[in-house]
Amino acid sequence: xxxxxxxxxxxxxxxxxxxxxxxxxxxxxxxxxxxxxxxxxxxxxxxxxxxxxxxxxxxxxxxxxxxxxxxxxxxxxxxxxxxxxxxxxxxxxxxxxxxxxxxxxxxxxxxxxxxxxxxxxxxxxxxxxxxxxxxxxxxxxxxxxxxxxxxxxxxxxxxxxxxxxxxxxxxxxxxxxxxxxxxxxxxxxxxxxxxxxxxxxxxxxxxxxxxxxxxxxxxxxxxxxxxxxxxxxxxxxxxxxxxxxxxxxxxxxxxxxxxxxxxxxxxxxxxxxxxxxxxxxxxxxxxxxxxxxxxxxxxxxxxxxxxxxxxxxxxxxxxxxxxxxxxxxxxxxxxxxxxxxxxxxxxxxxxxxxxxxxxxxxxxxxxxxxxxxxxxxxxxxxxxxxxxxxxxxxxxxxxxxxxx
Amino acid sequence: xxxxxxxxxxxxxxxxxxxxxxxxxxxxxxxxxxxxxxxxxxxxxxxxxxxxxxxxxxxxxxxxxxxxxxxxxxxxxxxxxxxxxxxxxxxxxxxxxxxxxxxxxxxxxxxxxxxxxxxxxxxxxxxxxxxxxxxxxxxxxxxxxxxxxxxxxxxxxxxxxxxxxxxxxxxxxxxxxxxxxxxxxxxxxxxxxxxxxxxxxxxxxxxxxxxxxxxxxxxxxxxxxxxxxxxxxxxxxxxxxxxxxxxxxxxxxxxxxxxxxxxxxxxxxxxxxxxxxxxxxxxxxxxxxxxxxxxxxxxxxxxxxxxxxxxxxxxxxxxxxxxxxxxxxxxxxxxxxxxxxxxxxxxxxxxxxxxxxxxxxxxxxxxxxxxxxxxxxxxxxxxxxxxxxxxxxxxxxxxxxxxx
Numbered sequence: 001x002x003x004x005x006x007x008x009x010x011x012x013x014x015x016x017x018x019x020x021x022x023x024x025x026x027x028x029x030x031x032x033x034x035x036x037x038x039x040x041x042x043x044x045x046x047x048x049x050x051x052x053x054x055x056x057x058x059x060x061x062x063x064x065x066x067x068x069x070x071x072x073x074x075x076x077x078x079x080x081x082x083x084x085x086x087x088x089x090x091x092x093x094x095x096x097x098x099x100x101x102x103x104x105x106x107x108x109x110x111x112x113x114x115x116x117x118x119x120x121x122x123x124x125x126x127x128x129x130x131x132x133x134x135x136x137x138x139x140x141x142x143x144x145x146x147x148x149x150x151x152x153x154x155x156x157x158x159x160x161x162x163x164x165x166x167x168x169x170x171x172x173x174x175x176x177x178x179x180x181x182x183x184x185x186x187x188x189x190x191x192x193x194x195x196x197x198x199x200x201x202x203x204x205x206x207x208x209x210x211x212x213x214x215x216x217x218x219x220x221x222x223x224x225x226x227x228x229x230x231x232x233x234x235x236x237x238x239x240x241x242x243x244x245x246x247x248x249x250x251x252x253x254x255x256x257x258x259x260x261x262x263x264x265x266x267x268x269x270x271x272x273x274x275x276x277x278x279x280x281x282x283x284x285x286x287x288x289x290x291x292x293x294x295x296x297x298x299x300x301x302x303x304x305x306x307x308x309x310x311x312x313x314x315x316x317x318x319x320x321x322x323x324x325x326x327x328x329x330x331x332x333x334x335x336x337x338x339x340x341x342x343x344x345x346x347x348x349x350x351x352x353x354x355x356x357x358x359x360x361x362x363x364x365x366x367x368x369x370x371x372x373x374x375x376x377x378x379x380x381x382x383x384x385x386x387x388x389x390x391x392x393x394x395x396x397x398x399x400x401x402x403x404x
Numbered sequence: 405x406x407x408x409x410x411x412x413x414x415x416x417x418x419x420x421x422x423x424x425x426x427x428x429x430x431x432x433x434x435x436x437x438x439x440x441x442x443x444x445x446x447x448x449x450x451x452x453x454x455x456x457x458x459x460x461x462x463x464x465x466x467x468x469x470x471x472x473x474x475x476x477x478x479x480x481x482x483x484x485x486x487x488x489x490x491x492x493x494x495x496x497x498x499x500x501x502x503x504x505x506x507x508x509x510x511x512x513x514x515x516x517x518x519x520x521x522x523x524x525x526x527x528x529x530x531x532x533x534x535x536x537x538x539x540x541x542x543x544x545x546x547x548x549x550x551x552x553x554x555x556x557x558x559x560x561x562x563x564x565x566x567x568x569x570x571x572x573x574x575x576x577x578x579x580x581x582x583x584x585x586x587x588x589x590x591x592x593x594x595x596x597x598x599x600x601x602x603x604x605x606x607x608x609x610x611x612x613x614x615x616x617x618x619x620x621x622x623x624x625x626x627x628x629x630x631x632x633x634x635x636x637x638x639x640x641x642x643x644x645x646x647x648x649x650x651x652x653x654x655x656x657x658x659x660x661x662x663x664x665x666x667x668x669x670x671x672x673x674x675x676x677x678x679x680x681x682x683x684x685x686x687x688x689x690x691x692x693x694x695x696x697x698x699x700x701x702x703x704x705x706x707x708x709x710x711x712x713x714x715x716x717x718x719x720x721x722x723x724x725x726x727x728x729x730x731x732x733x734x735x736x737x738x739x740x741x742x743x744x745x746x747x748x749x750x751x752x753x754x755x756x757x758x759x760x761x762x763x764x765x766x767x768x769x770x771x772x773x774x775x776x777x778x779x780x781x782x783x784x785x786x787x788x789x790x791x792x793x794x795x796x797x798x799x800x801x802x803x804x805x806x807x808x
Contacts, residue, residue: 016457016460016461020461050480053420053480053484054483054484054487056420057420057423057424057484057487057488057491058487058490058491061490062486062487062490065483065486065487065490065498066487068479068483069479069480069483071479072476072479075472075475076454076473076476078472079472079473080458080461080473082466082469083466083469084461084462086466087462093468094469094472096472096549098547099547120547143502143503143524144503
């Protein structure tokens with residue numbers, strides 16, 4: 001009997017009505033003769049509400065207690081979905097992450113899965129049950145509850161699909177699949193029938209809607225992932241490994257990430273070890289630095305610019321300003337209101353001309369590029385946030401993404 | 405170092421402010437040189453809200469899923485109290501019932517504790533931590549989450565106190581202790597400094613504010629229990645085992661239980677096996693029958709009257725009516741609007757005159773007695789609910805409970 005792992009996000013189960021609707025979809029998959037495991041997130045904005053409550057009590061809550069607190073959101077939704085299935089006459093059981101065998105290290109708030117031991121899940125499937133699993137959470141060897149990081153219910157689903165050797169992992173969300181660009185910005189954006197893991201990874205880390213770690217994991221275990229809508233009956237986008245060859249020389253999509261702030265350290269003495277002395281203290285406080293640009297040195301003095309997530313800007317400045325003074329820099333400047341616009345496609349590997357085409361398209365649309373960064377299958381420009389709609393439309397047109 | 409187990413109920417931790425206040429009290433006990441374990445209930449009416457949500461989705465939710473759902477209420481509060489202690493600078497850790505070693509059978513919704521294995525609690529205490537435990541919940545050998553029945557955070561606290569050989573179990577609540585009668589009904593009601601387990605058991609099962617099973621457990625393990633206010637600094641009432649002798653010949657208090665409905669089966673043929681055929685079907689559907697009275701048989705026909713909790717009346721009638729027909733009874737009558745009024749005291753054992761004094765006091769207050777039931781240390785009269793205030797005042801006065 002084929003085994004399918006499904007995952008439903010918070011908006012798909014935001015209230016009692018939607019939970020009943022999701023139960024019908026899960027039941028329908030069961031009716032088709034599949035064994036079904038469904039991973040669920042917390043309802044609506046439960047997680048944010050719990051975080052707010054914790055901060056009312058302690059502005060800096062301990063990560064261990066925070067994890068135990070946040071894990072309740074998914075426990076609630078997994079039990080409610082199981083109850084809704086019972087109401088429809090299906091045999092079903094709700095399991096916590098710990099019960100489903102999600103073993104993690106003890107890095108609270110962003111634990112990594114060290115093993116998946118799904119014996120209980122298998123046993124319940126063999127008994128004929130539909131198994132509903134609380135996403136986002138696991139358990140340490142010491143039986144402490146951990147969470148796997150924001151959006152990590154996707155990760156739970158892919159990890160279970162890998163461990164159970166599922167035929168497919170289906171991610172149900174509030175969009176109908178992966179598009180060549182955000183349809184709100186580009187009306188002629190086209191939904192992709194399929195996409196490779198690496199391309200999806202670049203689209204996801206540049207702002208599209210699936211958690212990057214889960215895509216990596218799917219790639220490692222070669223789990224086919226279908227991203228589709230929980231509200232409409234649509235085919236969605238299949239993410240899998242076998243599409244690279246035929247799609248060579250093709251940009252697959254344009255991605256946007258608006259969560260960008262920039263810090264420039266001015267007049268940095270250009271000598272060995274300076275980069276380390278700037279970035280090590282940031283790593284120590286857990287601030288992730290993204291793009292780094294060091295301008296050409298003029299008379300042994302240089303400007304170093306880097307980007308961080310907007311929420312980290314305040315803390316990053318607090319760390320960097322004293323360091324800048326210490327190393328004899330002239331000062332720091334910060335800027336928000338920036339965004340990353342990226343074109344993504346495996347076809348771009350070692351193929352010249354894509355970067356030039358991108359820069360020309362932006363230039364012709366009158367958009368100034370602040371910084372540039374590239375990976376093997378992605379070219380990213382950092383631009384002023386208010387130019388994003390124009391930039392995305394220009395790029396979508398330049399690379400003819402509306403064409404099949 | 406002395407070890408104290410405390411328990412805080414839902415009203416004591418209903419919001420962020422109260423949680424911080426409770427954290428101060430827990431911290432104060434720690435400052436006095438005690439090792440402290442604090443058991444907490446769910447915040448305010450969280451449990452009722454979760455039940456309501458479940459019923460929106462399924463009117464008859466599965467007990468197993470219901471337990472996993474309800475257990476989240478106490479997880480939330482135990483983590484928040486731990487965070488509040490951290491905010492005050494105390495080392496603290498929040499543990500689920502499972503982590504605290506509360507092992508139960510798998511009777512969901514009202515599981516019984518089969519073992520308490522508090523190794524983790526002991527380890528955390530030895531590390532210097534204050535340990536906050538989620539009350540009301542445990543775990544089966546199969547790692548399924550169970551709950552111990554309504555009000556069972558008291559039970560968690562007493563069980564932990566017994567297993568850890570604590571010096572004392574302190575129950576913090578919204579009243580200041582155990583009174584000779586409800587102070588709302590009898591202004592001159594007196595707070596008891598101490599009371600025996602058996603007396604407390606009778607007061608509790610007749611409506612006072614501590615879960616009966618937890619008192620039984622305290623009696624078995626001879627755990628001294630202090631019931632006191634979480635809002636005021638007051639001495640409270642100590643429940644312990646050594647007070648029976650000196651308090652002989654004394655009524656200790658008047659208790660009220662308003663949760664009473666009555667069913668009378670009329671014209672029952674008086675032959676062997678009739679009682680079983682009436683009450684076995686009730687037991688099968690889980691309806692607990694309390695007082696049973698069978699009137700003297702006139703011409704081999706009798707009336708059988710019994711009481712049930714009001715919430716069970718509808719279901720009890722549904723079960724009893726067809727049985728009554730089957731056994732040839734004339735019919736069924738139901739009545740609500742009743743209450744139990746009890747006088748309680750170990751001193752009443754084998755001492756004549758208390759029942760007579762009770763009946764006279766009620767008679768002189770013009771109150772009609774519907775049914776009577778007694779235990780070794782309790783006499784209960786079932787009366788019309790609207791006569792409760794007058795009945796309690798009359799009994800409090802007749803037994804001079806206002807006197808020390």
